[in-house]
Amino acid sequence: MTNFQEIVNTQLSILESYFPDLSEKQKAQFTALYALYADWNSKINVISRKDIDNLYLHHVLHSLGIVKMIKFKEGSSVMDLGTGGGFPGIPLAIFFPEVQFHLVDSIGKKIKVGQAVAEGIGLTNVTFRHCRGEEEKQVFDFVVSRAVMPLSDLVKIVRKNIRREQTNALPNGLICLKGGELQHEILPFRKQAISIDLKDYFKEEFFETKKTVYVPL
Template structure:
């Protein structure tokens, strides 16, 4: 938990309490339904929570924004972002029901009021959002194809609506088709830990 306070020193008491509760909740749920690699659970705050919050280093969502977390798994990046931005609505979608259940239970346990959940494939989600966020495993072009229909035309943030995803490794070729609309941020410029050496936040205006 110290690692979160180190980079986000202005948390309210409530946010502090919510972040602090995540470790026991995920450890408990992970023993029943595997949403985080068993070896990785002790790195929850660095590899999952702080990684999710990397998105907050490039945008502070305005109050009233609407954000979809696609392929949320156990609730990343959606739940950490929902704690950090209590005035923003987050809609967490995953095609695997038991993962959605874990995310729902965790959110309920910490009293998150600004999240909704849906067990569905991305293609089935028809609502409109300012941004889609994702810890993306699929290539950017596939992701953009799926979520284009979900991006609202109404603008209310400091950057145009679009996709913001967490990715690692070499992304130049993947981003090539969208190069005029893409900005990449290296998380090693934001966070000192070795884990973030190759991690990026990729933003594509849509």
């Protein structure tokens, strides 16, 4: 295995090359993620064990693919449904310190990891809940999700969670990180959905088939 610090430095430099305006505090928080996730992953498998060395590329940078669709306004509220160990919610909460994030997952031990990581890096703009999406009744400006379930199923679950009052450049709705062939999934929403190819923003091979999809609700 490559030297721990080498992995962090190499991957962080990729992150900073795409987001050069990160503050020193944000850089420190992103830097701290590797040790925290590596430690928790040895106890509770939240990221594929062979993938932990690609934490920044496959998980952090991928989560920030949502930034290419929207820059959330200060004071916005966002729910991350099916967050797992905290993706995309934790990287987004670091990136948008003035936005409130609520991370939800039906698996308790994954929520426990997310909470510990958020605490470990001093994130104060995140809350967590161990429940199924159907049980969460609060309303938000946006719901984000990463490859949790088909788009139509997600829309059914989260429609109730979307606030009516609009404050962002995009109307409130659902923003998903997806991979592979999506035509069939997007078909029911083709008239209103917006899809962007992350390969247009991130040059690494991992992003070749990755997309960010937005559906106004």
